[in-house]
């Protein structure tokens with residue numbers, strides 16, 4: 001590790017000889033395998049960009065020249081080369097290194113958002129700003145072939161193709177998102193990958209007559225007005241440096257097409273046909289096998305969807321390049337012609353689902369809660385306006401944990417709560433997940449949404465009985481507090497009720513199940529208590545609890561409501577339980593907030 005330890009800033013790279021660069025690449029791979037297997041993270045993607053990142057930092061002068069990493073999951077090597085090796089022991093842990101670029105960590109980092117397909121737009125804007133300042137700073141956007149399937153990237157390419165600003169687009173083409181990249185673009189890139197090597201393309205660009213018979217370097221990009229250099233061997237540092245140096249002087253936007261291999265240098269990743277160990281938990285580094293495997297909410301959804309698929313031939317499934325992470329793979333195996341992977345294209349996924357519904361199908365769009373944010377208009381105007389029966393299954397809802405602020409799925413219940421005709425359920429356990437999924441696909445006149453966390457499953461929580469669609473989980477004699485728990489927080493709510501009961505309080509606990517729109521029966525239940533407390537793992541403002549307070553106000557039920565939820569903040573990366581506790585959404589926090597509210601109820605109204 002001597003060479004890696006000697007690199008504290010990119011300038012240190014430029015004094016290394018070629019042989020040392022190869023040795024450094026080996027040290028970086030060893031370091032990544034050893035540390036990321038111990039912490040979890042994006043091992044496969046980062047093993048694929050070792051040489052590419054070394055070459056980038058040798059040719060471009062970060063932070064004067066700006067490097068923008070699309071999605072940012074492949075920025076570990078960049079972090080190692082910019083002085084953050086010592087932080088990797090705490091990767092993606094509370095107070096530790098972020099798994100994505102972080103402006104507070106380094107001046108070399110720019111974009112923290114882990115949502116794909118944004119880098120080219122940032123680059124376009126940065127280049128415009130530098131052009132206005134008369135600066136000759138270069139802007140380099142590193143984008144994967146998967147991220148290039150996102151529509152936003154093509155909006156940016158359309159603009160870049162018409163300008164003469166010095167933007168370098170480094171296309172990190174490993175042929176995969178998680179799975180092999182899909183769509184017509186994948187075919188085009190595959191054709192380009194099969195072309196001769198980089199030197200041939202340079203000769204072509206220089207117009208050497210013997211090359212004139214070859215096709216133009218890239219109809220894909222050239223046709224848009226962008227330069228194209230490549231394909232380049234993405235693991236040959238000298239070739240990469242030559243291409244980047246040519247790109248740096250190109251004078252207008254140019255794509256450098258780099259061919260890389262995801263997971264290179266770690267056999268379990270290189271041989272993993274699923275997703276080249278794209279995003280891993282803690283692994284046994286020697287074998288590449290997970291240290292622990294547990295049954296999660298995703299498994300419960302996956303199994304029930306397969307069962308539904310056998311009963312309902314109209315049910316089809318859709319993913320935005322995340323077939324396995326969202327649990328759709330078993331459905332795809334059993335019903336290969338009824339599952340669609342549209343690439344990293346959530347907006348297209350939603351509107352295409354509206355089309356499928358108009359065609360008589362019932363699409364189930366499986367997507368991480370945070371990634372649906374970018375398709376809000378499509379849910380609102382393409383699905384709900386037309387009252388189309390599309391079911392959205394939002395995995396990673398609530399606090400996800402290690403992936404940090406742009407991954408927490410905390411906005412859905414507030415954002416989707418304003419969509420007319422949309423119904424949203426928050427199951428509390430596997431049993432209610434199965435039940436509510438079936439209820440959702442039976443809805444024929446509008447969108448339905450289910451949301452559940454990135455978590456292992458606990459035991460099912462039985463209901464005493466159901467009233468107005470709401471499950472009563474606890475119902476003491478002469479209750480004084482109504483505790484409304486949303487989804488997975490039912491366990492914490494019941495534990496809080498136990499703590500309050502030990503202090504003599506009598507707490508009714510209910511699970512609304514379908515939380516948007518607000519079940520009217522909650523007004524009747526509230527009227528029987530002297531305090532209502534709502535708890536949800538979604539943003540508090542405009543969330544479920546706020547809507548319940550509005551219901552009570554609209555129906556004249558004058559019972560105080562305490563709304564507990566996530567703050568309107570970007571929450572850091574940390575353990576999920578730790579973050580929920582910090583936000584007062586564990587049993588102790590719920591009990592304390594309830595006692596505090598009780599203490600503020602004027603005694604005149606005390607029963």
Ligand SMILES: Cc1ncc(C[n+]2csc(CCOP(=O)(O)OP(=O)(O)O)c2C)c(N)n1
Pocket residue numbers: 045048071073074114115116143144145146147148172174176177178262278320321322344346371374
């Ligand atoms: C909008 C959005 N959808 C989905 C994801 C999940 N995701 C993270 S990385 C990734 C694959 C990225 O593939 P690529 O851009 O080719 O990068 P590679 O991992 O191959 O280096 C996906 C789908 C995301 N980050 N953002």
Ligand SMILES: CC(=O)[C@@H](O)[C@H](O)COP(=O)(O)O
Pocket residue numbers: 071073114278279280325396400403454
């Ligand atoms: C970068 C990205 O968006 C995904 O790779 C994400 O990190 C996966 O999250 P999970 O590990 O929770 O599936």
Ligand SMILES: [Mg+2]
Pocket residue numbers: 144145146147172173174175176177
């Ligand atoms: Mg890729």
